[in-house]
Amino acid sequence: MMEMHYKIHEEVRFVKGFMRAIAYDLNRCDYDFLPNSLVDILHKYNGNSLLYLEKALIAIANKTIAKEYIDFLIKKEYIFIIEREYINQFSCLNLEFNLPSHIFTAIIDIEDTSMVANYKIIEQLNDLGCKHLLFRFSNQFDIERINVFLSKYKTLGFHSIGIWMYSLPLLNTKNIKAFCMQNVKINKISIFNHKINKQNNFKTVEIQFYKANWTDATICLANRNNFHINITLFLESLTYNPYFNKKIYIDKKGFISNAPYCMIFGNIKTTNIASILNEDFKFLWAASKDKTFICKDCEYRYMCVDNRIPKKSNNGMFFFENGCNYNPYIARWKDQEGYVPVEECGTYDREAGFVPGKTKIAELNKRIWCEGDN
Ligand code: SF4
Numbered sequence: 017m018m019e020m021h022y023k024i025h026e027e028v029r030f031v032k033g034f035m036r037a038i039a040y041d042l043n044r045c046d047y048d049f050l051p052n053s054l055v056d057i058l059h060k061y062n063g064n065s066l067l068y069l070e071k072a073l074i075a076i077a078n079k080t081i082a083k084e085y086i087d088f089l090i091k092k093e094y095i096f097i098i099e100r101e102y103i104n105q106f107s108c109l110n111l112e113f114n115l116p117s118h119i120f121t122a123i124i125d126i127e128d129t130s131m132v133a134n135y136k137i138i139e140q141l142n143d144l145g146c147k148h149l150l151f152r153f154s155n156q157f158d159i160e161r162i163n164v165f166l167s168k169y170k171t172l173g174f175h176s177i178g179i180w181m182y183s184l185p186l187l188n189t190k191n192i193k194a195f196c197m198q199n200v201k202i203n204k205i206s207i208f209n210h211k212i213n214k215q216n217n218f219k220t221v222e223i224q225f226y227k228a229n230w231t232d233a234t235i236c237l238a239n240r241n242n243f244h245i246n247i248t249l250f251l252e253s254l255t256y257n258p259y260f261n262k263k264i265y266i267d268k269k270g271f272i273s274n275a276p277y278c279m280i281f282g283n284i285k286t287t288n289i290a291s292i293l294n295e296d297f298k299f300l301w302a303a304s305k306d307k308t309f310i311c312k313d314c315e316y317r318y319m320c321v322d323n324r325i326p327k328k329s330n331n332g333m334f335f336f337e338n339g340c341n342y343n344p345y346i347a348r349w350k351d352q353e354g355y356v357p358v359e360e361c362g363t364y365d366r367e368a369g370f371v372p373g374k375t376k377i378a379e380l381n382k383r384i385w386c387e388g389d390n
Contacts, residue, residue, distance in 0.1 A: 022097055033313060035347040046245060176201055255302075258321050346384055
């Protein structure tokens, strides 16, 4: 009988964290958790005989579990079975990430539309290849005023527009729908100061109502409800920080920075946007999760976008001053039983950054995962 081999699908990427791995299904935009030891074996024998894989799995588990793993991997189409002669017929996924734009995303706070028009902010961004705009309107803007503002820019080459606005008295479902119909590039509307939290989508537009005020920090902070699995985010995250990469922020007074709460590089009233795109401005773009302490040990690192501002450490790596709600050393979120902050899992060293305490982590994991504390 012909010996069959297995191959990992190129669009499935197995990403190891400190405690466990994740299979990123980049086509189906979905994921599953796997043990790190299984991922090691899958990578080691990728393209080899299925029997090798089975034997290696039996060595770390037993025959029944080995078979269950293989059945699961085939059923989920994470691996496929093929005759040996065809094993080299498949091309590899190109992991390079390039965006043909100097700036790809812009956040613009708007209090004064004449500033936007006088300094040709939107036209400058269009010339830089910007494709995604987020307008954050102050509370003086009702939906009619926003509509008039957007009508001037309909012919420019943006792909999508997000709107942040306040829930003002005349806002209702009818005029929101009419607004969406007239502005087909809008993909998301966030409405603040509303009486209740709710989501009410219309066609392809995600419409989110928040009781809260403009608390942008809480909207984008790393959060398992905000994770996205797709090939673009995955590839971008391999090399760049997907929140900061090719992003620009212009506040209501015209000050230009990477994003809200970041260092200011100039003012739109005196500075052309293109002139500030130097290495200093691009510094945060390269702060990928692989170059960031703690995140580099996290299995979510290529699906997680968060707006904390990375700082550079002495050894060239990045770190965050504020902790994340997830502890990758014990695979526990803050709201889950057994969670302890990352600080209890290691120590900070001026040169080496965060150093995981392996004995302490092993004890914690034994308690959480082996003694039924979960
Ligand atoms: S540790 Fe880093 S990568 Fe993991 S969830 Fe938190 S912010 Fe995201």
